[in-house]
Amino acid sequence: MRCSRAAGYPILLALTAGLCRGQIREATLEELPERLRDAQWLAEIEQSTTRRVRDGEWDHVVYYALQSRRFTELPPVEPGESAWQWKKQGRLPDDAAARLHAFVAARADGPRHAAMRAMVWDEAQLKLEYARAMHFLYEKEWASREREGAARREYVAALYQRRGHSTDTDVTSGYGVHTGLEVLTALRPGTRIRRVLLVGPGLDWAPRMSLDEDTPPQSLQPYALADSLVRLGLAAADDLRVDCVDVNPRVVTYLNGFAGGARRLWLRETPGDSEWRHYFLALGKATGTRKGMEIAVPSHVAKGIGAWRMNVLTQRVTDGDYDLAVATNVLLYFNDRELGLALANIAHALRPGGHFLHNEPRPASEAWGRELGMPAVHARTVHFAAGGEFFDSVVLHELRK
Numbered sequence: 001m002r003c004s005r006a007a008g009y010p011i012l013l014a015l016t017a018g019l020c021r022g023q024i025r026e027a028t029l030e031e032l033p034e035r036l037r038d039a040q041w042l043a044e045i046e047q048s049t050t051r052r053v054r055d056g057e058w059d060h061v062v063y064y065a066l067q068s069r070r071f072t073e074l075p076p077v078e079p080g081e082s083a084w085q086w087k088k089q090g091r092l093p094d095d096a097a098a099r100l101h102a103f104v105a106a107r108a109d110g111p112r113h114a115a116m117r118a119m120v121w122d123e124a125q126l127k128l129e130y131a132r133a134m135h136f137l138y139e140k141e142w143a144s145r146e147r148e149g150a151a152r153r154e155y156v157a158a159l160y161q162r163r164g165h166s167t168d169t170d171v172t173s174g175y176g177v178h179t180g181l182e183v184l185t186a187l188r189p190g191t192r193i194r195r196v197l198l199v200g201p202g203l204d205w206a207p208r209m210s211l212d213e214d215t216p217p218q219s220l221q222p223y224a225l226a227d228s229l230v231r232l233g234l235a236a237a238d239d240l241r242v243d244c245v246d247v248n249p250r251v252v253t254y255l256n257g258f259a260g261g262a263r264r265l266w267l268r269e270t271p272g273d274s275e276w277r278h279y280f281l282a283l284g285k286a287t288g289t290r291k292g293m294e295i296a297v298p299s300h301v302a303k304g305i306g307a308w309r310m311n312v313l314t315q316r317v318t319d320g321d322y323d324l325a326v327a328t329n330v331l332l333y334f335n336d337r338e339l340g341l342a343l344a345n346i347a348h349a350l351r352p353g354g355h356f357l358h359n360e361p362r363p364a365s366e367a368w369g370r371e372l373g374m375p376a377v378h379a380r381t382v383h384f385a386a387g388g389e390f391f392d393s394v395v396l397h398e399l400r401k
């Protein structure tokens with residue numbers, strides 16, 4: 001985001017760049033497509049976003065309390081299984097109750113436990129949040145099985161459009177983005193990327209599955225994205241800015257503290273097929289140094305990555321000069337109408353000819369893309385065997401000049 005007031009005054013620009021970067025404003029009704037101009041609805045989205053961020057934070061606390069080995073010797077309780085027991089027994093199962101109690105009683109140990117323990121004022125509150133979290137998990141993991149095929153997929157998709165905002169993220173999302181960027185290099189040879197808007201980078205905080213406390217909380221996606229851009233010859237490390245926007249302040253705080261800290265990221269050994277290994281083994285080396293599973297990010301790269309709180313449904317950046325926008329595992333949280341808002345705000349951020357990469361290939365994203373002058377120019381499924389069978393999607397839009 002460039003400071004337009006300083007255009008033409010390089011010294012002033014240098015002095016004020018830090019202040020001006022990340023300018024965010026509310027989207028006005030007039031600049032939205034006509035059928036999205038509804039002030040009351042936008043106000044409701046603000047409220048529901050606040051509730052969803054809150055619920056997402058509490059989901060993480062519950063998952064952590066059920067699984068962490070840091071504060072108790074009690075065996076971990078798998079949240080999905082616990083949801084089943086909760087529903088069948090019609091009450092808090094004993095193993096979950098023991099863990100919630102241990103979580104509250106134990107002395108906080110480590111960054112996750114300390115931050116989450118500070119949110120909980122008593123066990124009764126945690127039990128209420130447990131029940132709320134289990135309700136969603138039961139619907140997703142068990143009630144959905146009463147349907148099959150497309151009906152089941154639609155049922156789960158509708159649940160995601162109402163659930164709390166998880167900040168879950170891991171290394172696999174970078175692979176889909178990398179694949180999309182390979183497509184971009186083939187489709188538009190000579191593309192140069194200097195400014196990237198990354199929507200919803202997330203934070204590996206306390207996932208529902210595979211909680212791993214050997215690595216501290218981290219947000220890998222912005223650095224993996226920068227690394228892919230440089231590795232594929234799309235960007236130069238010393239001339240790349242990745243502006244991250246996220247509705248969760250915890251994500252923003254983490255990212256803005258990264259450059260002033262140890263600037264280390266940690267990968268988990270993730271076996272997979274040869275193409276995955278090719279991606280995974282080189283990850284971090286184009287922009288930084290890699291020793292085994294540890295990536296050291298150089299200062300100049302880290303300083304090119306900043307973060308701001310922004311709700312992509314109701315807000316937008318002031319300058320539309322981005323070459324690329326990326327949003328993975330974010331759009332699935334929005335219904336079809338909300339998707340129109342997100343795409344309108346993202347289209348506004350791009351320069352003419354700029355690209356938007358995401359992994360939500362539903363008809364509404366295609367339709368909104370066309371309506372907003374940012375049609376999808378490529379879409380594909382990415383299959384990779386990384387620690388299991390995974391399918392992801394890549395959709396590439398291009399803002400027409």
Ligand SMILES: C[S@@+](CC[C@H](N)C(=O)[O-])C[C@H]1O[C@@H](n2cnc3c(N)ncnc32)[C@H](O)[C@@H]1O
Pocket residue numbers: 049165166167168169170173199200201202203221245246247248251310311312313327328329330333
């Ligand atoms: C599931 S995480 C995905 C993280 C990462 N992009 C990935 O693919 O691994 C979704 C992220 O999007 C953010 N998010 C959700 N709704 C948002 C909104 N309306 N505006 C901006 N960020 C949002 C969440 O806070 C969270 O950090």
